[in-house]
Amino acid sequence: MAPALHPTNQLLNGLSLSFFFFSPVLKKRLVKLVVNFLFYFRTDEAEPIGALLLEHCRISKEEVNVFSISFIEEPDRKYCFECDSEEQCQEWVEALRRASYEFMRRSLIFYRNEIQKMTGKDPLEQYGISEEARFQLGTHKQ
Amino acid sequence: MKLNERSLAFYATCDSPADNAGFLYKKGERNTAYHKRWFVLKGNMLFYFEEKDSREPVGVIILEGCTVELCEAAEEFAFAIKFGCAKSRTYILAAESQAAMESWVKSLSRASFDYMRLVVKELEKQLEEMQRGLPGCRRVHRRSPIYRKSKPALGPDPAAVTVELPPPREKPPGLSCPSLKENGCAVWNNTPGMKDLPDGGIPGGPADSGSRKPAVGSGCEVGPKPPPLPPRRRASSGNSRGTGPVAAESCVCPGTASFSRLHDWYGREIIQLRREGGGGGGGHQL
Numbered sequence: 001m002a003p004a005l006h007p008t009n010q011l012l013n014g015l016s017l018s019f020f021f022f023s024p025v026l027k028k029r030l031v032k033l034v035v036n037f038l039f040y041f042r043t044d045e046a047e048p049i050g051a052l053l054l055e056h057c058r059i060s061k062e063e064v065n066v067f068s069i070s071f072i073e074e075p076d077r078k079y080c081f082e083c084d085s086e087e088q089c090q091e092w093v094e095a096l097r098r099a100s101y102e103f104m105r106r107s108l109i110f111y112r113n114e115i116q117k118m119t120g121k122d123p124l125e126q127y128g129i130s131e132e133a134r135f136q137l138g139t140h141k142q
Numbered sequence: 143m144k145l146n147e148r149s150l151a152f153y154a155t156c157d158s159p160a161d162n163a164g165f166l167y168k169k170g171e172r173n174t175a176y177h178k179r180w181f182v183l184k185g186n187m188l189f190y191f192e193e194k195d196s197r198e199p200v201g202v203i204i205l206e207g208c209t210v211e212l213c214e215a216a217e218e219f220a221f222a223i224k225f226g227c228a229k230s231r232t233y234i235l236a237a238e239s240q241a242a243m244e245s246w247v248k249s250l251s252r253a254s255f256d257y258m259r260l261v262v263k264e265l266e267k268q269l270e271e272m273q274r275g276l277p278g279c280r281r282v283h284r285r286s287p288i289y290r291k292s293k294p295a296l297g298p299d300p301a302a303v304t305v306e307l308p309p310p311r312e313k314p315p316g317l318s319c320p321s322l323k324e325n326g327c328a329v330w331n332n333t334p335g336m337k338d339l340p341d342g343g344i345p346g347g348p349a350d351s352g353s354r355k356p357a358v359g360s361g362c363e364v365g366p367k368p369p370p371l372p373p374r375r376r377a378s379s380g381n382s383r384g385t386g387p388v389a390a391e392s393c394v395c396p397g398t399a400s401f402s403r404l405h406d407w408y409g410r411e412i413i414q415l416r417r418e419g420g421g422g423g424g425g426h427q428l
Contacts, residue, residue, distance in 0.1 A: 035186065035206055035255035050144030055153045055185065073152040101185030102158070104258045111265035118272055123265055132252060134161040 031081070036101050038069075052079065059096045067093045108135060154182060154189040154199045161185070162249040164242060165194075167217065169234035176217060176236060181246075186255045188223075203233060205253040212247070219243040223250065 030041040032048075036055060039048040056072040067089055068078040083089040097103070112135065115123045124130045162183040167176035168190065179190040179200070186206055189199040203223060213222040217236040221243060224232045237243035 048143055052146050053149050053153065056149070056156065056158075071146065071149045071152070073148060073156075101255055101258065104255065104262055105185070108258065108262045108265060111262065111269050115265060115269055115272065118269075123268060124261075127261070129252065129261075132161075133159075133249065134252070134258075 033095060033099055036099050038096070038099075054096060054099045055102055057100070059093050061089070061093055065089050067096075069096065105134065150187075150202060151198045153184060153187070154191075154202070155197065158184065161253065162246060164246070165238065166190075166246065167236040167238075169215075169217075169236075171231060181235075183249055183253060186253050186258075188250065188253070205250060206255060208250075208254070210247050210250045212243075221247050 028043055029049075030043050032039045032041070036053065038052045038054055040050060040052075041048050052069065054069070058070050058072065058075070060068050060070070060078075062068050062080060065083045065086055065088075066080055067083070068080045070076075070078045081092070083092060112123055115121075122130050124132075124135060129135060160182045162181075164181060165178055166181045168179050169176050179192065180194040180196070182189045182191070182199075186204060188203040188205055190201055190203075191199050205223070207226055209224050211222050211224065213220050213234065215234060215236070217234075219238065219240060219242065220234060220236040222232050222234050224230075235246070237246055
């Protein structure tokens with residue numbers, strides 16, 4: 001097995017979570033958060049079984065040690081994850097909530113606006129990206 | 143490899159604004175003719191549709207770890223999206239005008255999540271330093287910071303930019319890229335009795351952050367600097383295996399040795415997203 005996938009090499013990413021998903025049987029999966037995707041692997045395999053795109057999703061805390069991911073277009077479908085501890089659960093919830101591209105974009109627009117208010121200058125100008133569609137204030141709602 | 147395809151299709155077609163959209167000609171993989179497709183860039187994903195008003199995308203290209211280059215092709219206004227892994231497909235696209243080509247190349251070059259994260263981190267740091275430097279200043283309520291733990295050092299100093307495009311990204315030394323299992327079947331479990339969500343709100347805004355410790359700065363940088371440009375790409379090392387742990391020089395999370403494999407996956411075209419409603423019952427077994 002490739003060393004990179006060994007759980008202890010990876011801080012938050014790749015911590016082993018137990019899955020139970022629409023079935024009474026707990027399935028242990030290795031889960032890895034990479035940019036806005038959550039990959040999942042069988043624990044002894046190097047290649048992912050699949051991935052979840054983490055856009056327009058809702059991360060909710062469920063009972064102790066458990067959180068869920070559901071998607072806006074299918075709010076009654078939940079992917080539930082059981083962690084080893086409440087602390088681990090909280091870590092994952094926080095990480096997953098910040099994992100979407102849209103969240104990143106909102107943060108950027110927020111900081112840009114705040115800096116502009118304080119300094120009167122657009123902080124993106126020096127990088128030549130002020131006019132990029134993706135960074136426009138008010139263009140991307142929600 | 144399974145994906146939550148419905149969510150992908152939703153993201154592609156929902157009315158959140160696109161970062162770029164338009165017709166492009168895409169060179170086929172087996173059939174090397176160019177096919178006109180409607181392309182929509184959202185975040186780090188480039189979707190393409192058969193027609194402008196198609197309900198679902200035909201495919202998607204995930205733009206992490208790629209380079210976008212002008213290319214020598216028989217077709218005018220052509221450019222290429224390339225990935226680090228030797229086995230990854232290169233996408234050749236052609237625009238209808240010089241201006242369109244330049245616009246696409248620019249927006250695709252900056253589309254990656256990593257790039258966005260770099261810029262956000264930089265602005266976050268700038269804001270923090272400004273607030274520290276103004277003792278009388280009212281502290282701005284901070285959004286949930288992108289990083290809470292201290293970060294690994296950023297990559298090497300960027301080379302001077304002499305062209306309008308950022309320098310190619312660096313990829314970690316490549317491991318061999320095994321072929322990925324491809325599972326075209328996403329079967330959904332319609333188990334009844336799942337608890338309804340109280341509302342369909344989207345998480346991730348300031349309201350979710352609650353009170354949180356502010357991010358600790360890296361401490362080794364003085365004053366605001368431009369964010370480092372994406373690190374330079376090393377020559378692809380093809381099939382060489384990494385010896386020992388891979389030094390992840392990109393700003394991405396540590397342990398990115400498997401990223402080269404993920405690059406391969408990222409480069410794969412997802413053809414024929416399943417039509418909504420098709421496939422009947424059954425379970426999406428993760």
